[in-house]
Amino acid sequence: MDVLVLCAKTAVACLLIVAGGAKLADPASFASTVRLFIPLRIGWPLLSAIAVGVSLGEFAVGVASLTFPAIMALDVLVFAIACVFVAVSAIGYAFHRGRSCRCFGALSQRKFDAAGVLRGAVIAGIAAVALAHVNAAALQLDATARVLLFAAAALLAMTAFTAARARGAGSRREVVAQ
Amino acid sequence: MLLASSFVVVALILCVATVLALFGVTHVSMSGAEAIERDGLAPGMHAPVWSLVDSVGRVVQSPPRVPLQLIMFTDHSLKAFPSVVDGLREVMAQERLEIVVLTRRRNELAEPVLRLIGLDRIPVLTGSPSLYAAYNVRVTPFAIFVDSAGRVRASSLVNEAWQVTKLLQLADLPLGPENLAPRRRFTRRTVGAGV
Numbered sequence: 001m002d003v004l005v006l007c008a009k010t011a012v013a014c015l016l017i018v019a020g021g022a023k024l025a026d027p028a029s030f031a032s033t034v035r036l037f038i039p040l041r042i043g044w045p046l047l048s049a050i051a052v053g054v055s056l057g058e059f060a061v062g063v064a065s066l067t068f069p070a071i072m073a074l075d076v077l078v079f080a081i082a083c084v085f086v087a088v089s090a091i092g093y094a095f096h097r098g099r100s101c102r103c104f105g106a107l108s109q110r111k112f113d114a115a116g117v118l119r120g121a122v123i124a125g126i127a128a129v130a131l132a133h134v135n136a137a138a139l140q141l142d143a144t145a146r147v148l149l150f151a152a153a154a155l156l157a158m159t160a161f162t163a164a165r166a167r168g169a170g171s172r173r174e175v176v177a178q
Numbered sequence: 179m180l181l182a183s184s185f186v187v188v189a190l191i192l193c194v195a196t197v198l199a200l201f202g203v204t205h206v207s208m209s210g211a212e213a214i215e216r217d218g219l220a221p222g223m224h225a226p227v228w229s230l231v232d233s234v235g236r237v238v239q240s241p242p243r244v245p246l247q248l249i250m251f252t253d254h255s256l257k258a259f260p261s262v263v264d265g266l267r268e269v270m271a272q273e274r275l276e277i278v279v280l281t282r283r284r285n286e287l288a289e290p291v292l293r294l295i296g297l298d299r300i301p302v303l304t305g306s307p308s309l310y311a312a313y314n315v316r317v318t319p320f321a322i323f324v325d326s327a328g329r330v331r332a333s334s335l336v337n338e339a340w341q342v343t344k345l346l347q348l349a350d351l352p353l354g355p356e357n358l359a360p361r362r363r364f365t366r367r368t369v370g371a372g373v
Contacts, residue, residue: 002181003188010189014196069185107203138181145186152193159197163204 001132006069008129012078013065015123017153020059021160022105027051033102037091063153067146070139075130082120082127089120105164217314218322218333221348225324226312230280232301233289238278241328245274246349248342251310252279252319254287256295262319263295265342270299275346280305282318323349 023030031044031051038047061081065074085103092101092112101112110116141149219225229239240247248269250256256263256279270277279302281288289302313322313333322333323345331349336342 003184006181006185006188007192010185010192013189014192018196018200066189107200135181139185141182141186145182149186149189152190156193156196159200163200166204167207 002134005130005132005134008126009069009075009078010066012082012123012127012130013062013153014156016058016062016065016078016081017156018107018160019104020055020057020062021157022107022164023055023058023102024052025105025161025164027055030055030102030105033100036096036099037088059157063150063157066153067141067149069141070136072136075127079124079127079131082124086117086120086124089117093117104160106167107160107164217316217335218320219314219330221330221332223330225322225328225330226309227328228309230303230305232303236301238276238301238303240278240324241326242276242324243326244276245326246276246331246346247324247326248275248277248346249313249322249324250277250279250300250319251282251305251313251315251322253281253285254291256297256319257291259319259337260295261339262336262342263297265336265339266297266300268339269342269346270297272346278303280309282307282310321345325349 027048028051031047034051034054035047038050058081061074061077064071065078068074089101089112092099093114093116096112098111098113101110101116102108103110103116110119225240227240229237231237240249250266266277269275277300279288279292279297279300281302281304283306284304285302292298292300292302310316313320315322317335319336320333321336321342323331325331331351332345334341334345336345
């Protein structure tokens with residue numbers, strides 16, 4: 001059971017790190033998704049700031065969850081974020097069906113659809129598994145392990161950032177061939 | 179302690195697996211058909227500036243002196259695309275348009291073959307892999323329209339005649355404000371060749 005909880009914890013943490021890193025590669029396109037969920041007319045600088053803030057928030061929570069696994073509050077925060085994913089997917093499905101969600105920046109071409117709501121629910125389910133009780137004292141990491149995990153998280157974020165940059169670079173519109 | 183060690187091991191395995199998966203996704207996206215669709219330069223971008231001499235001493239330059247220049251990235255293999263040859267014949271009568279063939283490297287066969295298929299009026303210029311890279315062209319035959327101001331007007335891989343004429347139509351469209359700012363990393367550069 002403990003292994004299952006640990007796997008769930010790390011899986012959701014990695015997902016948040018990848019999502020944050022990939023979104024940071026192209027905050028402008030994620031800002032256009034953010035705009036869909038803000039009923040007020042606000043300027044692009046603020047929208048971009050919100051987009052960057054959300055991306056950095058995801059990344060930070062993912063890294064914290066990975067490097068401080070014994071802190072139960074972080075698991076609750078991750079579960080709350082997963083619930084927000086479900087809510088956003090459902091609202092997107094209801095009001096912006098077919099629009100790109102840019103949940104993973106340019107890494108994914110997923111749109112707001114029923115499958116997206118299901119995916120959000122599965123992520124929330126995994127985050128719920130990570131909430132199960134694990135002996136916190138036994139999960140205390142030493143400094144070396146924390147540094148190692150932080151390095152792995154940084155590598156993951158950089159890879160996601162680079163991959164999203166490469167996939168999204170110069171997407172073409174006027175192609176008549178093929 | 180065992181639980182903490184297990185957590186570190188699981189986390190590291192998952193991180194490495196995710197990194198490898200991201201490498202795979204990126205590799206596929208950069209080498210498949212999707213990537214070829216991204217080849218060329220976006221309309222409105224500054225095209226590379228060059229001046230080259232063909233085999234009979236004609237100096238050809240880009241940006242052109244005429245309103246529009248069609249740079250065909252190809253070589254003697256163009257004869258394998260008869261429909262593209264038809265498309266070129268269709269547009270080559272236009273006085274405002276200059277067509278040039280730019281090969282990736284020295285190609286002795288290109289000019290005789292073009293003469294054979296009736297495109298002998300088109301100058302054949304010897305380019306270089308770096309010039310192809312500057313235009314972001316990997317697969318041929320590829321067509322890029324450049325205007326006299328040095329801006330790319332249209333670009334695409336071409337396999338059929340209609341694509342050549344369609345690109346010419348796109349090249350005639352005025353550039354919108356969204357096209358006037360360079361969006362890719364390629365910038366104006368001079369290729370040291372020719373004159």
